[in-house]
Amino acid sequence: MPKTRIELPETIEHLSILNERGELDQALAPAIPDELLLKLHRTMLLARRFDERLLSLQRQGRIGTFPPMSGQEAAHLGAAAVLRPTDWIVPAFREMAADIWRGRSLESIIVYNNGFSEGGRVPAERNDLPISIPVGSQILHAVGIAWGMKYRGKDDVALAFFGDGATSQGDFHEALNFAGVFQVPAIFVCQNNQWAISIPRSRQTRSRTLAQKALAYGVPGIQVDGNDILAVYAAADEAVARARAGGGATLIECVTYRMTVHTTADDPKRYRPDAEVEEWRQKDPITRFQSYLAARGLLTPEAVAAEEAAVLEEIQSAVDRAEEEMKHPADPLLMFEHAYAEMPVHLKEQREEFIRFMAERKEEGRNG
Secondary structure, rough: OOOOOOOOOOOOOEEEOOOOOOOOOOOOOOOOHHHHHHHHHHHHHHHHHHHHHHHHHHHHHOOOOOOOOOOOOHHHHHHHHOOOOOOOEEOOOOHHHEEEOOOOOOHHHOOOHHHHHHHHHHOOOEEOOOOOOOOHHHHHHHHHHHHHHHHOOOOOEEEEEEEHHHHHHHHHHHHHHHHHHOOOOEEEEEEEEEOOOOOEEEOOOOOOOHHHHHHHOOEEEEEEEEEOOHHHHHHHHHHHHHHHOOOOOOOEEEEOOOOOOOOOOHHHHOOHHHHHHHHOOOOOHHHHHHHHHHHOOOOOHHHHHHHHHHHHHHHHHHHHHHHOOOOOOOHHHHOOOOOOOOHHHHHHHHHHHHHHHHHHHHHHHHHH
């Protein structure tokens, strides 16, 4: 029997708009107002300096283990910036710049990373899920939210963040398959930072790109320079517009790099060379964005210095507020709330058992 070629309509493109020197491809540049460009810059700078402060706090024993995100600011902030407040963000655990953009307070991040559950509470007015530690599990949640919005006739979208390691999980493939079949308004943003803890990208898959995995499920895919905030913004903006118009999901692979440790319990020097880190340091998303803004006449060295001082002051104020808040923790019974619309019997039983336990401990304290 003769073979016949099956023509596939989709291909994978790589998008880069702002190169490592901050030079712009004018033909591809998205239309972003100057005020928004400066807000993006401030948020990236705030997130970077706050990330550095959190690492310092952890080394001092003032917070617990946490996952730094320095180097990946553009890969998630650029995508979050195109959303409306009514859209949903379903994060993993390395999207702090997007969290700040959506209105999360710095002190809540400190409180959360010190083990207080109230730090993870999302205010009712924000359509964001709490961070998800199990790798890839949150992608299914995003698809469910997107399906619910489509079922209700809304034009909102759900945007899920995850790392390159998540593309090796079954949840990722099940989510994309469902999204493709039912054409749900979901945007999948993979922050490909080259390492799934100590496993390099080359050991996870032989696919030339991660974006091409979307094609198997009938979903458009695109690879972008994840350290180029303009490219991430443009790709996300196009994907969101398509989703709102009923065109279904999109997978965006943001090629970026984790500049520091996977978490503060990790030692990357044991598995990746310093030369690799230095090579990626030259591609810093903040440095190139500042070069671009300076060339546009929107940013001066004096303005950068003033912004640096302002964000450090903001961070210190947040640290002070968080440490004061942690002296007065919330009622531990709150841990039983908000997991279900109606508390099931087994959770009620656990709650009652915990109340008895706490009462016994209190009585023991009185009796010495």
